[in-house]
Amino acid sequence: xxxxxxxxxxxxxxxxxxxxxxxxxxxxxxxxxxxxxxxxxxxxxxxxxxxxxxxxxxxxxxxxxxxxxxxxxxxxxxxxxxxxxxxxxxxxxxxxxxxxxxxxxxxxxxxxxxxxxxxxxxxxxxxxxxxxxxxxxxxxxxxxxxxxxxxxxxxxxxxxxxxxxxxxxxxxxxxxxxxxxxxxxxxxxxxxxxxxxxxxxxxxxxxxxxxxxxxxxxxxxxxxxxxxxxxxxxxxxxxxxxxxxxxxxxxxxxxxxxxxxxxxxxxxxxxxxxxxxxxxxxxxxxxxxxxxxxxxxxxxxxxxxx
Amino acid sequence: xxxxxxxxxxxxxxxxxxxxxxxxxxxxxxxxxxxxxxxxxxxxxxxxxxxxxxxxxxxxxxxxxxxxxxxxxxxxxxxxxxxxxxxxxxxxxxxxxxxxxxxxxxxxxxxxxxxxxxxxxxxxxxxxxxxxxxxxxxxxxxxxxxxxxxxxxxxxxxxxxxxxxxxxxxxxxxxxxxxxxxxxxxxxxxxxxxxxxxxxxxxxxxxxxxxxxxxxxxxxxxxxxxxxxxxxxxxxxxxxxxxxxxxxxxxxxxxxxxxxxxxxxxxxxxxxxxxxxxxxxxxxxxxxxxxxxxxxxxxxxxxxxx
Numbered sequence: 202x203x204x205x206x207x208x209x210x211x212x213x214x215x216x217x218x219x220x221x222x223x224x225x226x227x228x229x230x231x232x233x234x235x236x237x238x239x240x241x242x243x244x245x246x247x248x249x250x251x252x253x254x255x256x257x258x259x260x261x262x263x264x265x266x267x268x269x270x271x272x273x274x275x276x277x278x279x280x281x282x283x284x285x286x287x288x289x290x291x292x293x294x295x296x297x298x299x300x301x302x303x304x305x306x307x308x309x310x311x312x313x314x315x316x317x318x319x320x321x322x323x324x325x326x327x328x329x330x331x332x333x334x335x336x337x338x339x340x341x342x343x344x345x346x347x348x349x350x351x352x353x354x355x356x357x358x359x360x361x362x363x364x365x366x367x368x369x370x371x372x373x374x375x376x377x378x379x380x381x382x383x384x385x386x387x388x389x390x391x392x393x394x395x396x397x398x399x400x401x402x403x404x405x406x407x408x409x410x411x412x413x414x415x416x417x418x419x420x421x422x423x424x425x426x427x428x429x430x431x432x433x434x435x436x437x438x439x440x441x442x443x444x445x446x447x448x449x450x451x452x453x454x455x456x457x458x459x460x461x462x463x464x465x466x467x468x469x470x471x472x473x474x475x476x477x478x479x480x481x482x483x484x485x486x487x488x489x490x491x492x493x494x495x496x497x498x499x500x501x502x503x504x505x506x507x
Numbered sequence: 508x509x510x511x512x513x514x515x516x517x518x519x520x521x522x523x524x525x526x527x528x529x530x531x532x533x534x535x536x537x538x539x540x541x542x543x544x545x546x547x548x549x550x551x552x553x554x555x556x557x558x559x560x561x562x563x564x565x566x567x568x569x570x571x572x573x574x575x576x577x578x579x580x581x582x583x584x585x586x587x588x589x590x591x592x593x594x595x596x597x598x599x600x601x602x603x604x605x606x607x608x609x610x611x612x613x614x615x616x617x618x619x620x621x622x623x624x625x626x627x628x629x630x631x632x633x634x635x636x637x638x639x640x641x642x643x644x645x646x647x648x649x650x651x652x653x654x655x656x657x658x659x660x661x662x663x664x665x666x667x668x669x670x671x672x673x674x675x676x677x678x679x680x681x682x683x684x685x686x687x688x689x690x691x692x693x694x695x696x697x698x699x700x701x702x703x704x705x706x707x708x709x710x711x712x713x714x715x716x717x718x719x720x721x722x723x724x725x726x727x728x729x730x731x732x733x734x735x736x737x738x739x740x741x742x743x744x745x746x747x748x749x750x751x752x753x754x755x756x757x758x759x760x761x762x763x764x765x766x767x768x769x770x771x772x773x774x775x776x777x778x779x780x781x782x783x784x785x786x787x788x789x790x791x792x793x794x795x796x797x798x799x800x801x802x803x804x805x806x807x808x809x810x811x812x813x
Contacts, residue, residue: 217556217794220554220556221554224553224687224689225689226687248530249557250519250522250800251573252557253569253576255557263556264556267553267556267557267559270559382531382532483771484805486801486805488798491797492795493798496795
């Protein structure tokens with residue numbers, strides 16, 4: 202069987218593409234490691250229009266149901282290994298050996314958390330080092346913890362943590378916190394958050410579990426340490442483009458993001474489209490990714506009809 | 508008082524911009540004729556991710572509540588007459604004389620229905636000629652009606668009508684129906700819809716109320732007529748940019764749409780941003796407009812902080 206469209210990725214961009222492709226009555230499937238993607242890392246989303254408060258998981262499941270209702274299923278637990286151009290179509294190879302063929306492809310694989318690559322980060326993963334407060338915050342009840350990164354994802358992580366932890370330090374590399382004022386204010390109101398600016402984390406130490414974080418005070422030049430039982434890393438994201446080999450011909454930018462025509466979501470390869478956080482779209486937000494997924498689907502439809 | 512941002516337009520783009528601007532704790536207001544805008548013309552939206560079925564009005568009211576909850580109110584019943592650049596800011600003049608000042612402006616005024624400009628269209632408006640099935644379909648119970656336009660909005664209008672009317676003719680100027688296959692199929696299943704291709708409506712006639720529509724059969728070259736009690740016009744849209752004078756300097760394209768940088772939603776005037784159906788964004792869809800509103804808000808925030 203040859204699909205009209207294979208959608209790779211099950212976060213808002215991929216799921217919304219599924220909804221739009223389904224309504225065009227095309228033969229399509231969504232392939233994903235897990236429905237929700239990085240949306241699952243957010244406990245409560247407050248800025249998706251139409252929902253006052255919703256969890257990333259609930260929002261994703263609603264989108265999945267919509268796509269499946271009209272005939273585009275999401276196949277979970279699947280990892281794509283490569284995309285190859287055949288004479289007329291694309292061959293999508295899965296880890297495990299399965300091969301699928303499609304007339305067009307929409308890449309919506311999102312991004313994964315950036316690592317700090319400092320001593321102790323890897324050693325203490327799941328021993329106090331975490332990339333997901335939604336998953337792990339309750340484990341740190343009553344402890345002192347550090348959040349690395351003062352962007353929105355760092356502040357949201359800190360807000361998840363102040364409900365549980367005794368004290369939350371937010372270490373920001375730069376001279377000011379760049380996340381939403383609203384989030385900053387709420388953190389201040391919590392009474393148990395402290396911002397540390399110009400703070401470059403350099404090492405995580407401990408015994409069987411994290412015990413402290415060492416950082417460089419870039420203003421004074423001195424090295425400091427704080428005793429914490431947990432370190433939550435929120436240091437940006439890496440676009441999930443590992444399966445795109447040079448041969449497949451999809452252009453990436455210097456950050457590794459898929460370069461798209463921002464009006465049509467076309468990539469540098471005819472018939473391959475991309476949407477959401479995996480692309481060079483400037484702002485990474487659920488509602489923006491959803492809109493981009495709709496655009497990619499409508500472009501793929503035009504491509505298939507032309 | 509000087510606002511940080513004045514958002515003009517209360518459809519999904521404007522309301523989502525409101526949500527994002529509010530979360531940045533900026534001083535802002537949404538000015539709109541009516542919350543919902545062209546969203547109100549759609550009875551049930553099935554393709555907004557997260558909602559299986561929702562009316563345009565309900566979705567809009569949810570977005571409005573979200574924006575207002577965080578501090579950006581929507582002021583209804585307001586029409587903007589002009590935007591002028593002052594030395595540092597923008598002066599937004601309302602019909603009625605009121606003037607408001609802002610450091611930046613987001614234009615999200617959407618579009619309004621295109622008129623056919625054929626004899627009878629204006630004379631029979633509200634006497635059988637309608638631009639809104641959501642508003643008027645029930646008035647045509649048991650009658651034969653015509654829908655002009657075979658795009659998605661035309662097919663959706665026809666689907667609204669088959670529930671009430673005896674027979675629904677869909678007149679499409681082109682040689683094929685361009686709306687969703689799913690919608691076409693549902694119309695066929697209804698048993699009381701008929702597609703007329705290559706049909707160019709030329710006149711609407713009647714007495715005190717619409718009685719028939721005359722059209723040119725572009726294939727045979729002949730003139731034909733069908734007896735109908737109602738005509739629903741779905742012939743595209745006009746972007747609502749009447750308030751943008753040449754002096755204000757915002758570039759429009761040949762369709763009258765606001766030209767934007769598709770990555771940042773900047774217009775040709777620094778400090779003025781635009782989002783949604785009023786812009787040259789390729790696809791006009793609620794979720795795409797919402798994503799664009801978020802982008803415009805984040806760009807306006809960057810502009811104000813820089």
